[in-house]
Amino acid sequence: MLDRMIEIVDQKEEQAKKTAMFSTEKRSDQWSMLLVSVAETRDRRAFTQLFNHFAPLLKSFAQASRHEGWFPGLSEDLVQEVMIKVWQKSASYNPEKASATTWIYTVARNCRIDMLRRKSNTQHLPLDNEDFWHEADEDTPVTLMRQKRSEDKVQTSLAKLPKEQDEILRKVYLEGKSHAEASNELGLPLGTVKSRVRLALQKMQILVAPEFRDDVL
Amino acid sequence: MSKVNHHPDSAMLVDFSAGNLNTAPSICVSAHLHFCAKCRSELLRLDQVGSKLMSEAEPIEVGDLLLDSVMAKIDQLPESAEDIVPSTSEMSDVHYPLLVNKLITASESTPTWRRMSASVDVAQFTTGQKEYEVALHKICSGGKTPRHDHGGREFTVVLKGSFSDEQAVYNEGDFLQREAGDVHQPMGAQNGECICLSALAAPIKLSNPFGFLMKPWLRINPM
Numbered sequence: 001m002l003d004r005m006i007e008i009v010d011q012k013e014e015q016a017k018k019t020a021m022f023s024t025e026k027r028s029d030q031w032s033m034l035l036v037s038v039a040e041t042r043d044r045r046a047f048t049q050l051f052n053h054f055a056p057l058l059k060s061f062a063q064a065s066r067h068e069g070w071f072p073g074l075s076e077d078l079v080q081e082v083m084i085k086v087w088q089k090s091a092s093y094n095p096e097k098a099s100a101t102t103w104i105y106t107v108a109r110n111c112r113i114d115m116l117r118r119k120s121n122t123q124h125l126p127l128d129n130e131d132f133w134h135e136a137d138e139d140t141p142v143t144l145m146r147q148k149r150s151e152d153k154v155q156t157s158l159a160k161l162p163k164e165q166d167e168i169l170r171k172v173y174l175e176g177k178s179h180a181e182a183s184n185e186l187g188l189p190l191g192t193v194k195s196r197v198r199l200a201l202q203k204m205q206i207l208v209a210p211e212f213r214d215d216v217l
Numbered sequence: 218m219s220k221v222n223h224h225p226d227s228a229m230l231v232d233f234s235a236g237n238l239n240t241a242p243s244i245c246v247s248a249h250l251h252f253c254a255k256c257r258s259e260l261l262r263l264d265q266v267g268s269k270l271m272s273e274a275e276p277i278e279v280g281d282l283l284l285d286s287v288m289a290k291i292d293q294l295p296e297s298a299e300d301i302v303p304s305t306s307e308m309s310d311v312h313y314p315l316l317v318n319k320l321i322t323a324s325e326s327t328p329t330w331r332r333m334s335a336s337v338d339v340a341q342f343t344t345g346q347k348e349y350e351v352a353l354h355k356i357c358s359g360g361k362t363p364r365h366d367h368g369g370r371e372f373t374v375v376l377k378g379s380f381s382d383e384q385a386v387y388n389e390g391d392f393l394q395r396e397a398g399d400v401h402q403p404m405g406a407q408n409g410e411c412i413c414l415s416a417l418a419a420p421i422k423l424s425n426p427f428g429f430l431m432k433p434w435l436r437i438n439p440m
Binding site for chain 1: 270323
C-alpha cells in the first residue's frame with residue numbers, strides 16, 4: 001500500500017518535472033494556482049478565495065452591461081451562475097493556455113450570452129452557448145508561449161491606449177455594444193469606430209500579420 | 218487541410234469575442250474557427266482584452282449571502298456530467314465543426330436536402346431566431362448556379378470541397394460576407410461536390426402601411 005503511494009508520488013514528481021521542462025511559461029499567479037487546486041482537489045478554501053476576489057469584479061462586469069433586456073437586478077444572478085460554472089468546469093482550465101482571469105472572463109461572457117438568450121426569443125436553439133467556443137487550439141509549446149507573451153503585451157499596452165480607443169473597447173467588451181451600436185451612440189461613422197478598434201488591436205499586437213487579411217479599411 | 222484565405226474581418230471577431238454577435242453570424246464565425254488556426258489564436262488574444270478590462274473594473278461588493286448560496290448550489294451538483302454520445306446522420310461529417318454536426322443531428326432541426334435548382338440542394342436549420350436563415354447548400358460537382366443578387370447580407374463558410382465565383386476560389390474554411398445587392402454566380406469545383414454553411418439575413422418586413430414608400434432607401438442591416 002505504502003509502496004504504491006510512493007510510486008504514485010514519484011510518478012507525479014516525474015510528471016511535474018516534465019511539465020516544468022516543456023513549459024517554462026506556465027501561469028504561476030495566485031489565481032491560476034487556486035483554480036488548479038479547485039480542479040484537482042475540489043478545494044473549497046481555494047474556491048472561496050477565488051470567489052472573494054472575482055465575485056465583486058464579476059458584479060462590476062455585469063452592471064456595466066447595456067444589453068437590451070439586461071437590468072442591474074440580474075447582476076448577482078450572473079455572479080452566482082459564473083461561480084457555479086467555475087466550480088463545475090474547473091477541470092477544463094489549462095493554466096498553460098490562459099490565466100485564471102482570462103478563463104473566468106470567457107465563462108462570464110458565455111453566461112451573460114446564455115442569460116440574454118434565455119430572456120430573449122432565441123429559444124429552441126439546439127446548441128449550448130459553449131458549442132460556439134468549442135474549437136480548441138493547438139497547444140504546442142510555441143503557441144502557448146506566444147499566448148503568454150501576448151497576455152503581457154495586452155496588459156502593458158492597454159493601459160497606454162489613447163482615450164478614444166479605450167472608450168470604444170470598453171463599450172464593446174463591457175457594455176456589450178456591437179461596433180454598429182457604438183458608432184450610433186458616439187455619433188461617429190462606423191468606419192471610424194472600426195479603425196479605432198483596429199489601431200488599438202495593432203498596438204496590442206493582437207492581429208496576426210495583416211497581409212493575411214483581405215478586409216481593407 | 219487546405220489553407221484558409223478568407224476570414225471574417227477583425228471587427229466581427231472582436232464582436233464575437235465580446236459576445237455581441239448575433240446567433241446566426243456567430244454560428245458562421247464559430248464554423249470558420251474550426252478550420253482557421255490564425256483566427257483561433259487571434260480570438261484567444263482578443264479574449265485577453267476583455268479579461269483585462271474586466272479585471273481592472275471597480276469591484277462592487279456582493280451580498281453577504283451570495284457565497285453561501287453558491288456553496289449550497291454546488292453541494293447539489295452531480296459530481297460528473299454524463300457523456301452524451303453524439304448521434305450521427307447521413308448529413309453529418311467528422312470533418313465538420315462540432316456545432317454544425319450538432320445542428321444537423323438535433324431533434325429540433327433535423328434538416329433534409331431539398332432541390333433548389335438543377336445543381337444546388339439546400340437544407341435549412343432551425344436556430345430559434347428570425348433575423349437570419351441558416352442553411353447548408355450543396356453545389357454538385359461543376360454545377361453552375363444562376364447569377365443572383367442578395368436580398369440581405371449573407372455569410373458563407375465552405376465546409377467541404379470548393380467553389381468559385383468571378384473573384385476567387387473558395388476552399389474549406391473560407392469565410393465570405395456578401396452585402397445586400399452584391400451580384401455573383403458561384404460555381405462548384407469540377408472535382409467534387411461543395412457543401413457550404415450560410416446565414417442569410419431575412420428580408421425586412423414592413424408593418425407600416427406606408428412602408429412601401431421607405432423601401433427604396435432601406436438597406437437591410439440587422440446586426
